[in-house]
Amino acid sequence: MDRMKKSTAIAMIVLIAAIFISFDVSIYVLFTRRAVDDMTVEERKAAISLEDYLPFAEGTRAVTVESSLRFSDVDKLPVLDGASALYPVYASVAASVYPEGSVIFEDGAFSEESAVQFRNTLRAYSAVADGDVDIAFCAAPSKEQRAYAASVGAELELLPIGREGFVFIVNENNPVNGLTSEQLRGIYTGKYKNWSELGGPDRMIDPKTRLAGSGSQTVMEHFMNGEPMITGRMFGFLGASVGYSFRFYVEAVPREMSVKMLAVDGVFPSAGNIKNGTYPLVTEFYAVCRSDNDDENVRRLLDWLLSDEGQGLIEAVGYARIK
Amino acid sequence: MKERTFYILMSAVVALGVAVTAALVIYTAYEYKNCSIITYIATELW
Known part of the structure; x- marks a missing residue:
């Protein structure tokens, strides 16, 4: 022993x-x-590289349009912020309307003095409510973001300035290429549990959701029409995922990332189908400010965004115009 | 091999295994909280 x-x-x-x-x-x-x-983490938040669209930088992808509105060094410049997917829009606004030198980017981030900031949707709304940012470019606010604004005595003013496609994504090896709106809702309510119920392989569906308060999660909650969403499935990682985002954001990811967008109700979310309105899941995005922000330059910039020049910029960046 | 030696070695292997597994689970949970949904879907096994 x-x-x-x-x-x-x-x-x-x-x-x-x-x-x-x-x-x-x-x-x-x-x-x-x-x-x-x-x-x-920071790079992930900004899959669209900040440097790529840095206003006034050499070789920037920020779009510059002819503008009748042009702020100078002596003007009080509205501070711009917003969603990562909309950073190319407000970077292009700064490149077209702001004086060179107003955007200060050091060590991979915007300095506090910079007229352009990058907090993404989660923090941009609170920054507007707190008065740290004048205009945020975002999708519609969540209930929590509205509640936060109310708690600090701020009323948010939402000016629709463009439209963007809300898209569903799967791995490109998934043979399913499109689903109906009803099927997509069914996945997220838990009605459909296996891809074989939707014309795909015999494999569990792993529905992924986003952080509460993010632009895409707020849009998804609207899409669900108040139906409760499941937030994952036990052993879901053994199945095949489906997730959602904005088209521009998905288009920006490197090509070697093997994901594909799904057609919804038979229409693929191409830029053309979003612009011509045939793709069914198109959402507005907004220039958001405090309703009591009566800074003259904030109002001038909001008016400009709805002008032909401003709408032309929205379109030139790759989104659909609102007017 | 002495039984005592065996138990010491076995305990060490089990302790190391539990520690590595726990660390991996904690690390995975942390990364999952911050992970990109696109990366998650793109790296799915098919």
């Missing part, structure tokens, strides 16, 4: 070690690998 055969003892220890290693490798392959990418 005091001694056991050495080979038996070693075999048992190796077996236990092998079980742990197999288990950990399975977790890594099935889950960890998918949750980790090689971008930093």
